[in-house]
Amino acid sequence: MTERPYVVGNWKMNGTRAMLSEARAIDRSSQRLMKVEVALAPPFTLIHAVHKEAAQLAIGAQDCHTDEDGARTGDISAAMVADAGAKFVILGHSERREGHGETDALVRKKAEAALAAGLRLIICCGESEQVRDAGAAEDFVTTQLRGSLPDSIEDAGANLSVAYEPIWAIGTGRTPTVSDIGAMHRAIRALLVERFGEDEGAAIRILYGGSVNPDNANELLAADEVGGALVGGASLAAESFLGIVVAAAEVADKA
Numbered sequence: 001m002t003e004r005p006y007v008v009g010n011w012k013m014n015g016t017r018a019m020l021s022e023a024r025a026i027d028r029s030s031q032r033l034m035k036v037e038v039a040l041a042p043p044f045t046l047i048h049a050v051h052k053e054a055a056q057l058a059i060g061a062q063d064c065h066t067d068e069d070g071a072r073t074g075d076i077s078a079a080m081v082a083d084a085g086a087k088f089v090i091l092g093h094s095e096r097r098e099g100h101g102e103t104d105a106l107v108r109k110k111a112e113a114a115l116a117a118g119l120r121l122i123i124c125c126g127e128s129e130q131v132r133d134a135g136a137a138e139d140f141v142t143t144q145l146r147g148s149l150p151d152s153i154e155d156a157g158a159n160l161s162v163a164y165e166p167i168w169a170i171g172t173g174r175t176p177t178v179s180d181i182g183a184m185h186r187a188i189r190a191l192l193v194e195r196f197g198e199d200e201g202a203a204i205r206i207l208y209g210g211s212v213n214p215d216n217a218n219e220l221l222a223a224d225e226v227g228g229a230l231v232g233g234a235s236l237a238a239e240s241f242l243g244i245v246v247a248a249a250e251v252a253d254k255a
């Protein structure tokens with residue numbers, strides 16, 4: 001576990017203004033847990049409201065377009081989410097890769113656009129169950145990540161996080177073993193050091209995502225090279241999300 005774990009809630013396509021009370025509750029409690037960097041990625045429609053109402057939380061978007069502006073009906077640019085109060089963007093989530101045909105090259109272009117708009121990045125990667133069963137998970141994930149990352153990132157340790165999210169673990173209640181998570185995170189670390197150099201590569205936080213909940217967070221967050229969590233379902237209620245934040249603080253204390 002890195003010194004200051006990063007716990008990020010991804011609300012996906014969930015949340016109306018009625019859920020702002022959850023964001024406020026997360027904000028209030030996370031202020032007492034300064035050891036953990038807590039962040040939330042609500043849908044586009046709530047970014048500005050959460051930014052206003054949950055002042056201490058870092059707010060992010062779940063996607064952005066490659067272009068800055070223009071005739072792109074229905075799309076949202078990195079500059080627009082930054083203007084709404086976002087400080088980071090999640091890119092390359094498997095739900096976008098699968099549901100919107102996003103390729104590694106497109107994720108990389110989006111990452112470059114986001115950096116140009118001053119946003120920090122969380123770049124996602126992860127293998128399907130078939131790939132894991134075929135024994136090809138590490139090759140698949142490192143190839144995917146290599147193609148999704150910009151060549152250079154200024155202050156990469158601060159501006160980039162990577163989230164390893166095995167597709168078969170998302171929303172299923174199933175998780176890899178601690179030893180499998182450690183092995184994958186070590187492979188990702190090696191790639192980051194190769195790409196960004198010893199110091200920056202070592203400072204980039206590698207998050208684990210996929211069925212993290214307050215009961216398993218202690219164990220999963222203690223796996224080798226895990227610097228935090230990207231949380232879907234359990235981030236929708238303040239109580240369960242804060243349970244994960246507390247677990248991250250405990251694991252960091254023991255490290």
Ligand SMILES: O=C(CO)COP(=O)(O)O
Nearest residue numbers: 010170171210211232233
């Ligand atoms: O996809 C995820 C976060 O981005 C993980 O989702 P769950 O925590 O619901 O499995």
